[in-house]
Structure formats: structure tokens, C-alpha cells
Amino acid sequence: MRARPLTLIQDELVDYDEAMERMTDLVGQRQQDARPDTLWLLSHPSVYTVGRRTPVAHLPDPAHGIPVVETGRGGQLTYHGPGQLVGYLVVKLDEGEGIVDYVREVELRLVEALGKLGVPAERRDTPPGSELLTGVWTAETGRKIISIGMRQSRGVTSHGFALNVDGDLTPWGWAVACGMPDVDMTSLRRETGSAAVDGVRLAVAEAFEAH
Secondary structure: OOOOOEEEEEEEEOOHHHHHHHHHHHHHHHHOOOOOEEEEEEEOOOEEEEOOOOOHHHOOOHHHOOOEEEOOOOOOOEEEOOOEEEEEEEOEOOOOOOHHHHHHHHHHHHHHHHHHOOOOEEOOOOOOOOOOOOOEEEOOOOOEEEEEEEEEEOOEEEEEEEEEOOOOOHHHHHOOHHHOOOOOEOOHHHHHOOOOHHHHHHHHHHHHHOO
């Protein structure tokens, strides 16, 4: 990837539907070269989002009271909630670069950020014949700490990643996360015993701005 300016937008808690409207606007601007590549860091109130191929059996029991929203990104079911850092990437792909190539680049940047935060992490290759394996896992405990789901439209990416910082992990167990029934979701707090949200934001932003 060639180096170029990256604009950083930072917000706190933003309703998911509102965020999707704004992201659509950002994508349109980027497609017209009306704005530079953009990383938007924020969090959402509790919500499950599902990709286009999420099986009904993976959905949570409605009795838990957390809304389920269909989304146009890749990937399967993901949970968002307070204490999680979400990053939406609105980036124009290089010529010949596909969305899978870019997702792999995102994984590497997030592995770098987690390393600076004291959590050795790794991306994983997809086994032959299996569905695309995306995200970031802790190297020492083998737990999944970052979910990734992205798409591209007219050469510009949208959606992004969700890093569990210090929020409640219980809702992950009420559904099948990421299409993997046996996945053990974790957070920075669970892995390290502490988590400073401001430090996490800085480490993530620097990992992307440096590249």
C-alpha cells in the first residue's frame, strides 16, 4: 500500500443506525475524492449486527432485549456495546488491490497496536476449503479479541473492526459470534487486568497513521 494522508474522526457512543448513515456519506465523498482516507473511531450502544450469510440458528434469543440489525458488510454475527472500540475505515483501494488484501493489512495493523498495548496477537490463515477467517486472536491464550467485517463499493472500503477493550463480554455468549460456535471472545481487560480506553485509541490510530 502506498502512503497517503489518513483523516482521524473520534466520537464516543453513537447509535448504530446513525453511524451507518454517516458512514454512507463518508464513502460517497471518498468515491468522489472529496475527502481523504478516513478512520472513524467510536463505540455503539448494545446491538448485534449480522452479515448477509448469518444463519438464523446463530441469532440471540430476543428475550435478552438486544436489537439485531442486518448490515451489508462481510462476515457473520458480531456484538457491539459500550467498552468496545469500533473503527470504520473509509479507504480508496490501490489499483489491483482487493477487499481481502486490505482486510489482511488491517489485521496486521491491529496486531501491531495490540503489541504496543502489551498483548501479543496474531492473525490466522484460512484453512483450505473453509470460509474466510478474519480477525485477531491473542497469541498466548488463543482467544479472539478483534472482529473484522468489511466491504468495498466502487473501490472504496466501509465498515471495519471491533476491538473489545473493557466492556461486558456476556452478550457474546448469547449468540454464535463470527460463525464459530466454539470461539472464546476476550478483551484487553480480561487479558491484562486493566485497560485505558484513551491509550487504546491512541495505539490504534498510530498503527494506521504510520502506514
